[in-house]
Amino acid sequence: MKIGIVFGTRRVAATAEIADWMREHFSNLGHSVVCEKPAEFGIFDCDLYVVGTAVYAFSAKRAGISRFIRTNTRRLGNTPTAVFIVCGADEPSAQSTDNVVIRALKNTFLNREKYLKSVTRLLPTPPVATAFFKGYQEPEDRAKDNFESQRETVTAWCDSLLAAR
Numbered sequence: 001m002k003i004g005i006v007f008g009t010r011r012v013a014a015t016a017e018i019a020d021w022m023r024e025h026f027s028n029l030g031h032s033v034v035c036e037k038p039a040e041f042g043i044f045d046c047d048l049y050v051v052g053t054a055v056y057a058f059s060a061k062r063a064g065i066s067r068f069i070r071t072n073t074r075r076l077g078n079t080p081t082a083v084f085i086v087c088g089a090d091e092p093s094a095q096s097t098d099n100v101v102i103r104a105l106k107n108t109f110l111n112r113e114k115y116l117k118s119v120t121r122l123l124p125t126p127p128v129a130t131a132f133f134k135g136y137q138e139p140e141d142r143a144k145d146n147f148e149s150q151r152e153t154v155t156a157w158c159d160s161l162l163a164a165r
């Protein structure tokens, strides 16, 4: 299978690393993989596009992915897509101990589902799968937050995409 991974990020950090885990995993399984940032991505005969973006300043649209989708909607066509979001926000259940005001603020600004929806609503067809992965803010947080422990989750998600094909 030919797989395109397009990842939006402004840094050489979590999103690039997650995309590279995916690239390596799909390649090890014998798939042909193109893995680029939106501005460099130009291969449109893939069987699957995995589209991912970092979140900055309460938005998943600051790292080039929304522009990429808008520019290439026709080229993406009906090809299956899967979307991943890399952010600092936790899943809502992890916020249950917050007080009402903090919870309301988080729901408005640190809302993973909103980030995801702002990307998926641009796609020509609904994604076959979506995922959230936790990034890290500062380089020293990478080890502190045990970022690399997500690697298996990431590759398992990749496997689930292949199984769904």
Ligand SMILES: Cc1cc2nc3c(=O)[nH]c(=O)nc-3n(C[C@H](O)[C@H](O)[C@H](O)COP(=O)(O)O)c2cc1C
Residues within 6 Å of the ligand: 009, 010, 011, 012, 013, 014, 015, 016, 054, 055, 056, 057, 058, 059, 086, 087, 088, 089, 109, 110, 134, 135, 136, 137, 138
């Ligand atoms: C300047 C900056 C702003 C951020 N804003 C948000 C935010 O609004 N919501 C959120 O969930 N995470 C936010 N984060 C966390 C990032 O999503 C996280 O650091 C992620 O790893 C960024 O992707 P990158 O490592 O590829 O740059 C922010 C991080 C940075 C550095």
